[in-house]
Amino acid sequence: MSAEPGRIFREAWIDGVKKYYPGEPKPGYITPWDDTPSWERESAAAVYDQVRQFVETSGGTTAKLTREQRGRFVATCWIAQIYKHIPDPKPGYVADWTDLPEWQQQTDSDIFDVIERGL
Numbered sequence: 001m002s003a004e005p006g007r008i009f010r011e012a013w014i015d016g017v018k019k020y021y022p023g024e025p026k027p028g029y030i031t032p033w034d035d036t037p038s039w040e041r042e043s044a045a046a047v048y049d050q051v052r053q054f055v056e057t058s059g060g061t062t063a064k065l066t067r068e069q070r071g072r073f074v075a076t077c078w079i080a081q082i083y084k085h086i087p088d089p090k091p092g093y094v095a096d097w098t099d100l101p102e103w104q105q106q107t108d109s110d111i112f113d114v115i116e117r118g119l
Contacts, residue, residue: 005052006045007033012114013044016107043081050077051115062116070116071109072097078108 010033017029033041051074055062062070079094086093097105 004045005048006041008114008118009044009048009111010036010041012111013107015114016110017103019110020103020106022103039085043078043085046081047074047077047111048115051112052119055116055119062112067109068097068105070112071105074108074111075100075105 014030014032017025021029036044054073065073075097082089082093100108
């Protein structure tokens with residue numbers, strides 16, 4: 001693998017934000033990897049690894065999951081990282097899938113696909 005896992009995750013996130021976010025995204029949403037806080041880099045690498053393990057231990061059958069199921073997996077893994085790094089997160093940081101904005105759901109689904117294709 002040429003790029004580090006966390007960077008692949010972050011770049012997929014930024015690509016999704018640029019594609020789906022309505023209007024001008026907050027600067028923090030598109031902060032380049034090198035300027036991303038260390039906890040976010042660690043979280044991006046952890047979620048990448050969780051998706052990779054999920055795909056591998058499923059024997060590639062994750063391709064049969066719906067787009068929503070794929071995005072939900074990424075979102076749930078990310079929420080666990082938020083709780084790991086932020087003692088009292090804002091409710092929006094740990095919102096359930098159904099409460100996420102459409103752009104974020106689409107971005108999370110794309111992230112899963114990017115990781116899966118790269119394996």
